Amino acid sequence: MQMDFEKIFERPKTLRPVATHYCPGCGHGIAGRLVAEVIDELNVSERAVGVAPVGCSVLLYNYLEIDMYEAAHGRAPAVATGCKRVRPDLVVFTYQGDGDFASIGIAEAVHAAARGEKISTIFINNAIYGMTGGQMAPTTLIGQKTTTSPIGRTSERAGFPIRMAELLATLDGAAYIARVAVNSPKHIIKARRAVKKAFETQIKGLGYSMVEILSPCPTDWRMTPIEAAKWVEEKMMPYYPLGEFKVPQKEK
Amino acid sequence: MEKKFMTGNEAIAEAAIQAGCQHFFGYPITPQSEIPEYMSKRLPEIGGIYLQAESEVAAINMLFGAAGAGVRVMTSSSSPGISLMQEGISYIAGAQLPCVIVNIMRGGPGLGGIQPSQSDYFQATKGGGHGDYHMLVLAPHTVQEAVSLTMEAFDLADTYRNPVMILGDGYMGQMMEPVEFYKTSSPNLPPKDWALTGAKGRSANLVKSLYLDPEALEKHNLEINRKIQKMRKDEVRVENYQTDDAEVIIAAYGTVARICKTAIKVLRDKGIKAGMIRPITVFPFPYNDFEKLADKMRKFLVVEMSLGQMIEDVKLGLCGKAQISFYGRTGGMVPSYDEIVTETEKLVKEVG
Amino acid sequence: MEKTVEKPLYTNVIMAGFGGQGLMFIGKLLAYSSMKTGKRVTWIPSYGPEMRGGTANCTVVISDEEIGSPVITSPQALVVMNNPSLEVFEPRLQSSGMLFLNSSLITRRVSRKDIEIVKIPANDIAMEIGEKRTANMVMLGAYIARTRVVSKKDIFEGLKELFGKKIRFLDVNMRAFEDGMKYSQH
Structure with missing residues (x-):
């Protein structure tokens, strides 16, 4: 007897069949996969170019079957600008962590958005420096312990965490700005939709787009993957509310 | 051919355009601002790209992006701005990307002054950025020579997949002299099959300077060094x-x-x-x-x-x-x- | 400064005054017009904040042969249009060099005895023409009349090319130049 099976789930073509270097329970694997799925769905793998700068983000170039740059710490939006301006037919995105995007590279981030560069940024906010071993990030929450805020971050010593989505949404050049999370299936589905919208915003030439992804880092948070997923929900979301902060006003 | 009366800065900009450079990213600083000014006027006229970056740090990384996409690209600055670019220059050399960087030197250290100087010689010739690399550095002494060396700089950059610097001083930039623009014939340049243009009909390309395995990084550095030894053998001009x-x-x-x-x-x-x-x-x-x-x-x-x-x-x-x-x-x-x-x-x- | 047939031409001049008096422009015009007659030329400005309101100066070198230094320590001639410029540059003028000074504005006394002094009331002459901004052209006229580095015709052709379509300004600038020439010859 022959049975008919329909394949309803498969590895995206753009995602290489290799093991990643990410820790168990890390959100990067999911985020990278969402990017690959959207590139497949929009059928742009032959004109997609990614920019992966310093941090846990950097090795994305090993996982995606598209042209990619490895960039200096924080400079991905400038590299993407250089690429997109000279080859406007390409679909160019940056894939950056919070140290990269919100600290050392905030000037490049803000100005790429202000200029309305037709690029997309996937911004992984896990409230910590992952690759260097769990130091304080610009997005580290008040009270959160890290290796460089051992008694917990205090505003007196280290100021306040930066809300990049809200900040960039104030800029006229930014066309689509959203914050999503990858700590549960429900949120992952929404996150995928946001990533797709960001790429579509770029392809339509409407301006800069950015999706901030709240993402668990169990290793540096010293938690189990399940505890980390919960921490995103209970600690991060109250300070970093999910939602769309800017959507294209009028599609050209 | 009719002689044009131009400042060194303008002549360098025009020479770059005539050498096929249609893309410029930069940031204003005395005494080289006439280069971005000239580019901002001329490049849009010929369908090129001029973009004023938010900083020299961003400008050099825009070069990284544009050069990585396979086009001829240039930036210009003066001493303090060139210091800010050193990180990017190191990455460009590491990723083996061709581009041209103009330094119209002024007095340092620090903010220094705006008058002519040659005190960036060490920075230009010995590194400046981190790592085992060298730029090819051309030092014109007349505006006419600045024109011919700028044109050649793009061919050298493409030949060696290496950043090339035009090293002038404030007077070189500000001085006016008669110049002629000769059409130079480019040597046989290697194809830019490494460029990021979208992975269509080929496997994906990667532009990077990261080699976590020390054996791989040593191999990579030796490859860069082979180019530098070839420059030492073939490109000395005096x-x-x-x-x-x-x-x-x-x-x-x-x-x-x-x-x-x-x-x-x-x-x-x-x-x-x-x-x-x-x-x-x-x-x-x-x-x-x-x-x-x-x-x-x-x-x-x-x-x-x-x-x-x-x-x-x-x-x-x-x-x-x-x-x-x-x-x-x-x-x-x-x-x-x-x-x-x-x-x-x-x-x-x-x-x- | 008589031109001899055997010796190839080599001359240089520093022009200095307030920013806005147009010294940079007449320096460029002199260099450009000389280039058009086949000479080698260099023009170097003072640059930076002093261009915006302070003193400004430029150095022009004109030669039949390859020009070495575009920077001149002791110029053969000096065109100065205000007191501070006279103060700075008078000591640097070559012995038996020519000093062209704008006597409308310069009240400072010249102390050197080993130089030739040509005083031109450039602002007054320009006012008579009705365009005070042409005082620079009066000074250039005086300089050309005495040095004959290039001809009046060469300067006028250069002026036409540099001014382009702004023909109204052209006429008044030509007149200022001619009046400067005439004044310095008597």
Whole structure:
């Protein structure tokens, strides 16, 4: 007897069949996969170019079957600008962590958005420096312990965490700005939709787009993957509310 | 061909355009702002891209992006701005991307001043950024030479997949002279099959400088070094000016070399046979040409708008065979031919 | 400064005054017009903040042969249009060099005895023409009349090319130049 099976789930073509270097329970694997799925769905793998700068983000170039740059710490939006301006037919995105995007590279981030560069940024906010071993990030929450805020971050010593989505949404050049999370299936589905919208915003030439992804880092948070997923929900979301902060006003 | 009367800055910009560079990213700084100004007017007229970056840090990374996408691209700045670009230059060299960087030097350190200087020689020729790399560095001494070297710089960058610097000083940028733009024929350049243009009909390309495995990084650095050794062998350019019968040799580059030419005329009128050796490439440095001269001449005067940077390469070139004296002005002060004449006379009178 | 047939031409001049008096422009015009007659030329400005309101100067070198230094320590001629410029540059003028000074604005006494002094009331002459901004052209006219580096015709052709379509300004600038020439000849 022959049975008919329909394949309803498969590895995206753009995602290489290799093991990643990410820790168990890390959100990067999911985020990278969402990017690959959207590139497949929009059928742009032959004109997609990614920019992966310093941090846990950097090795994305090993996982995606598209042209990619490895960039200096924080400079991905400038590299993407250089690429997109000279080859406007390409679909160019940056894939950056919070140290990269919100600290050392905030000037490049803000100005790429202000200029309305037709690029997309996937911004992984896990409230910590992952690759260097769990130091304080610009997005580290008040009270959160890290290796460089051992008694917990205090505003007196280290100021306040930066809300990049809200900040960039104030800029006229930014066309689509959203914050999503990858700590549960429900949120992952929404996150995928946001990533797709960001790429579509770029392809339509409407301006800069950015999706901030709240993402668990169990290793540096010293938690189990399940505890980390919960921490995103209970600690991060109250300070970093999910939602769309800017959507294209009028599609050209 | 009709001569145009242009500043060095404008001439460098026009030369770049005529060499097929249609993309410029930069940030204003005295004394080179005429380059971005010229580009902002001309490039849109020919369908090119001019973009004023938010900083020199961003500008050099925009070059990284544009060069990585396979186009000819340039930036220009002056000393403090070039310091900000060092990180990006290191990444560009590491990722083996071709581009042209213009430094119209002003006095340092720090904010320094805005008047002409040559005190970025070490930075330009010895690294500046981190890691095992070198830029190819061209040092014109007239506006016309700035034009021809700028045009050539793009071919050299493409040939070696390496950043090339045009090293001028504030006077080189601000001075006006008649210039002609000759169409140069490009050598056979390697195809840019490494460029990021979208992975269509080929496997994906990767532009990177990261090699976590030390064996792989060593291999990569040796590959970069092979290019540098080839530059040392094939790309050295030097001018020997009235050296054949000279009893004393002046070593200088850039605007200072021009001032030395006048000093040499004055010295020869006084009966002192002076000549000059002028490195046109300061990296690769013409060590062999210095060594050849050292076999015949015993006295060398190095003149710089710095407190002694190129002199270290001159010493390496002369291999201890000759007597070396130094005259330098700094901070934006320019050595005059009178001063150079006096210094040369002193050296000639000294018992070697 | 008589031109001799045998000796190739080599001359240089520093022009200095307030920013806005147009010294940079007449320096460029002199260099450009000389280039058009086949000479080698260099023009170097003072640059930076002093251009915006302070003193400004430029150095022009004109030669039949390759020009070495574009920077001149002791110029053969000096065109100065205000007191501070006279103060700075008078000591640097070559012995038996020519000093062209704008006597409308310069009250400072010249102390050198080994130089030739040509005083031109450039602002007054320009006012008579009705365009005070042409005082620079009056000074250039005086300089050309005495040095004959290039001809009046060469300067006018250069002026036409540099001014382009702004023909109204052209006429008044030509007149200022001619009046400067005439004044310096008597």
